[in-house]
């Protein structure tokens with residue numbers, strides 16, 4: 141399969157030379173022309189920014205890095221120095237929950253909304269189905285959670301949309317009855333579309349899943365693979381001496397974890413990463429829970445992945461469909477926004493601290509996510525009996 145040709149699908153109009161990446165999918169300022177050869181290794185360097193602006197930008201990043209995902213031990217009130225602070229935190233959380241009500245206490249309102257509709261469920265992985273842990277390799281999902289996900293997936297079309305590589309998230313979840321989108325939606329294994337004529341046709345590669353079932357593979361950033369591999373190598377070398385810093389290869393994205401780095405070294409992590417990225421204007425940096433994420437500058441995210449999957453499932457054009465997305469991180473906000481637009485469906489933010497969000501409801505932690513999924517399954521079974 142010629143992946144360059146596949147990118148010249150009707151959705152991706154106006155392709156740029158060489159990269160075959162259309163301007164419609166590029167969000168950041170990129171060079172208008174690329175060298176014909178050595179494309180990925182010699183992309184033109186951005187002009188260095190004036191140092192003052194760079195300083196201001198770096199300071200903004202540092203604030204984000206310091207504020208990101210407060211250490212778990214300090215989130216519970218038992219670790220706070222006194223009761224006043226604990227009460228203040230409780231009060232702030234309760235005030236926040238007025239704006240983002242619990243999906244558990246609002247369960248009746250949710251089922252009222254869902255009555256007579258076809259539900260589609262989209263679930264983030266880390267921090268949603270598995271608790272946040274220090275070592276990303278240990279973020280396993282409990283058997284109880286797996287059973288709850290399997291149960292909902294037997295009743296509603298269900299997909300996992302993760303920042304991890306698709307293979308890795310499948311290894312954690314291990315359920316063949318779901319659809320999977322890895323690398324923040326840049327690697328989707330979904331159903332073969334019911335109707336090629338509905339919505340925007342996009343170029344997919346027909347494939348088979350681990351059970352031999354026919355599936356569609358959609359990888360809008362496949363042209364970036366050599367560049368991502370190279371940047372992974374360069375970043376690994378660049379942060380090697382920073383105690384606690386850890387790299388993760390997510391196929392179309394690269395994660396630089398700083399959860400185990402001392403706060404006084406955060407700036408060093410950010411500087412090293414931005415320094416390497418200066419040579420890659422086609423890549424950009426985003427920020428998650430104690431992680432810096434490097435990804436291609438294409439206009440594709442978890443929100444677009446939700447739209448893509450809804451269309452693949454033949455659920456995008458109907459009023460009787462209610463998509464629900466559950467996630468905990470900034471990258472999930474793109475999906476919350478898509479569902480919020482035109483009141484299409486809604487997002488549920490998983491958070492134990494107040495956060496601004498485009499989600500409609502909230503859940504405190506993965507344990508509450510599991511309870512919500514179980515309640516949803518029980519409600520559906522009762523409704524259909």
Ligand SMILES: O=P(O)(O)OC[C@H]1O[C@H](O[C@H]2O[C@H](CO)[C@@H](O)[C@H](O)[C@H]2O)[C@H](O)[C@@H](O)[C@@H]1O
Nearest residue numbers: 265266272273274276279302303395399429431
């Ligand atoms: O979209 P997600 O499924 O939520 O993936 C986002 C990132 O999640 C993982 O990192 C986060 O969880 C780790 C394990 O609990 C934690 O150690 C880390 O600090 C968190 O940022 C994953 O390792 C990343 O590659 C994903 O991009």
